[in-house]
Amino acid sequence: xxxxxxxxxAHVNADLILMTQLVGKAITDATTALLTGDLALAQQxxxxxxxxxxxxxxxxxxxxxxxxxxxxxARKLRMVMSAVRMATSLERMGDLAVHIAKQVRLRYPxxxxxxxxxxxxxxxxxxxxxxxxxxxxxxxxxxxxxxEQIAIYDDELDRLHRELFTTVLSxxxxxxxxxxxxxxxxxxxxERFGDHAVTVARRLVHIVTGEPYNR
Amino acid sequence: xxxxxxxxxAHVNADLILMTQLVGKAITDATTALLTGDLALAQQxxxxxxxxxxxxxxxxxxxxxxxxxxxxxARKLRMVMSAVRMATSLERMGDLAVHIAKQVRLRYPxxxxxxxxxxxxxxxxxxxxxxxxxxxxxxxxxxxxxxEQIAIYDDELDRLHRELFTTVLSxxxxxxxxxxxxxxxxxxxxERFGDHAVTVARRLVHIVTGEPYNR
Numbered sequence: 259x260x261x262x263x264x265x266x267x268a269h270v271n272a273d274l275i276l277m278t279q280l281v282g283k284a285i286t287d288a289t290t291a292l293l294t295g296d297l298a299l300a301q302q303x304x305x306x307x308x309x310x311x312x313x314x315x316x317x318x319x320x321x322x323x324x325x326x327x328x329x330x331x332a333r334k335l336r337m338v339m340s341a342v343r344m345a346t347s348l349e350r351m352g353d354l355a356v357h358i359a360k361q362v363r364l365r366y367p368x369x370x371x372x373x374x375x376x377x378x379x380x381x382x383x384x385x386x387x388x389x390x391x392x393x394x395x396x397x398x399x400x401x402x403x404x405x406e407q408i409a410i411y412d413d414e415l416d417r418l419h420r421e422l423f424t425t426v427l428s429x430x431x432x433x434x435x436x437x438x439x440x441x442x443x444x445x446x447x448x449e450r451f452g453d454h455a456v457t458v459a460r461r462l463v464h465i466v467t468g469e470p471y472n473r
Numbered sequence: 474x475x476x477x478x479x480x481x482x483a484h485v486n487a488d489l490i491l492m493t494q495l496v497g498k499a500i501t502d503a504t505t506a507l508l509t510g511d512l513a514l515a516q517q518x519x520x521x522x523x524x525x526x527x528x529x530x531x532x533x534x535x536x537x538x539x540x541x542x543x544x545x546x547a548r549k550l551r552m553v554m555s556a557v558r559m560a561t562s563l564e565r566m567g568d569l570a571v572h573i574a575k576q577v578r579l580r581y582p583x584x585x586x587x588x589x590x591x592x593x594x595x596x597x598x599x600x601x602x603x604x605x606x607x608x609x610x611x612x613x614x615x616x617x618x619x620x621e622q623i624a625i626y627d628d629e630l631d632r633l634h635r636e637l638f639t640t641v642l643s644x645x646x647x648x649x650x651x652x653x654x655x656x657x658x659x660x661x662x663x664e665r666f667g668d669h670a671v672t673v674a675r676r677l678v679h680i681v682t683g684e685p686y687n688r
Contacts, residue, residue, distance in 0.1 A: 322550065329544035335537065339557065346558065427651050435653045436642050442654045443661070 266324050267334070270341045271397060273317050277348040278394030280310055282387050284355035285451060289383025291362045292444070293376055295369045303359035310352035317345040333465065340461045344397070347454040351390065354447045354454075361444055371441055372433050378422055382448040385414045389455040396459050400466045405459040415452035419445045481539050482549070485556045486612060488532050492563040493609030495525055497602050499570035500666060504598025506577045507659070508591055510584045518574035525567035532560040548680065555676045559612070562669040566605065569662045569669075576659055586656055587648045593637055597663040600629045604670040611674050615681045620674040630667035634660045 284303050291300040321338045324330060330338055362370045371379055389411040396404045422445045425431065426438045499518050506515040536553045539545060545553055577585045586594055604626040611619045637660045640646065641653045 318554075322554065325540060325554070326546045326550055331541045335541055339533075339537065339540070339554070342554065343558065343561065346561075423654075426654065431650060435646060435650055438650045438654055439638075439641065439657045443657065446658070446661075 266320070266328075267337060267341075270317055270320050270324070270338070273313055273320070274341060274344055274348065274397050275394050277310060277313050277317075277345060277352075278390050278397065280306070280313070281348055281351045281355065282390045282394070284310070284352055285358075285386045285390065286383060288355040288358040288362075289379060289386070291359055292370055292379055292383075295362065295366060297363060297366045300359040300362040300366070304356050304363070307352050307356050310349050314345045314349040318342050336465050340465055344458045344461055347458045348393075351451050351454045354451045357447050358444060361440065365440070371444065372437060375422065375425065375441055378418055378425070379444070379448075382415060382418050382445065385411045385418070386448050386451050389415070389452055393455045393458050396462050400462065402463045402467050405463045408455055408459045412452040412456050415449050419449040481535070481543075482552060482556075485532055485535050485539070485553070488528055488535070489556060489559055489563065489612050490609050492525060492528050492532075492560060492567075493605050493612065495521070495528070496563055496566045496570065497605045497609070499525070499567050500573075500601045500605065501598060503570040503573040503577075504594060504601070506574055507585055507594055507598075510577065510581060512578060512581045515574040515577040515581075519571050519578070522567050522571050525564050529560045529564040533557050551680050555680055559673045559676055562673045563608075566666050566669045569666045572662050573659060576655065580655070586659065587652060590637065590640065590656055593633055593640070594659070594663075597630060597633050597660065600626045600633070601663050601666050604630070604667055608670045608673050611677050615677065617678045617682050620678045623670055623674045627667040627671050630664050634664045 284306055287299050287306075288303045290296065291303065321342050324338050325335070364370070389408055392404050392408045392411065395401070396408070422441060426441060431438065499521055502514050502521075503518045505511065506518065536557050539553050540550070579585070604623055607619050607623045607626065610616070611623070637656060641656060646653065
């Protein structure tokens, strides 16, 4: 790979890492808005989605340009093709943070979640932030071993999602059907957020190590 | 575009169309299983997901080969790059059909949905099948005007999704919290199914007409 090639891919990588940072901020802010009922912060998350959409489009253009002008083959072509799909996954993660923020706005001035689930969603928010932070590190370092840590946070999100079902379906649930649906969908957004991060990490590991990509 | 190029892209297109057919069968069978509680049919949908995953991988490989060996540029490169992402969306639509089938299996021998929602889910199943059928036609014909029909079916799925919320949240809902969550998640799978079809159609329209791709 020539020095020029490296620099161009470095641009794409830098944009992917920037996406992970914006997504990390979005999911953290969305979670804070959810826990505090902060409408202004929810609006900020909703408005903050445009830069992510723009970055996704920019990465697609950059990869198109690299492919058009350099005719990359083998590993470099795999990296370019994967970058486009990783950007799509990261954009979708941003959308999921927006879904959470919109739920805060929909229920405002009422809280979007009952107090007894604050701790669960706080933990989901933390795991979701860590998972996208680690995803950024995988993109930056190409350290395949980080994918294992991502899988652990994803398991944590799955566990919290199941735990929430238990709470909602228990006889002690006093918040009715609408709140049950609200928190289930919210919880599913976090769970899907984790799944997308796993997809991104697996793509990179596949390129770095050549290990099969398990969908 | 040379004749050979055309043939290779024709292979990719044929595989994409095959994916739409498999996905159409999957969502129809999943809906039938949902409405009738047919466990064997649900199992068949779940087992039928492997060919879709394999086709997705095959299309990615084909596009990689075309790009490696022919260094396509301009419109052809856009088509090759988009084919990979369309395959991903179609695979995801297959996953959503599997989610529906798994819900049938989870609740068996009980029905997964109450009788009063049969008609709603029957309509969702029909709209979902039509949307993927039209998606196949767009891929086959490159007729951008079909995208409008896809948007209409997607609106229909969104409308049914909202209607279901009204049913579940009404005072007459007699099936409790668990059933409310079940049908909401199921309905969301159909809604997401439609969104993915719209994404596929928009990608193609973007390539065919050069109109901006609205994410």
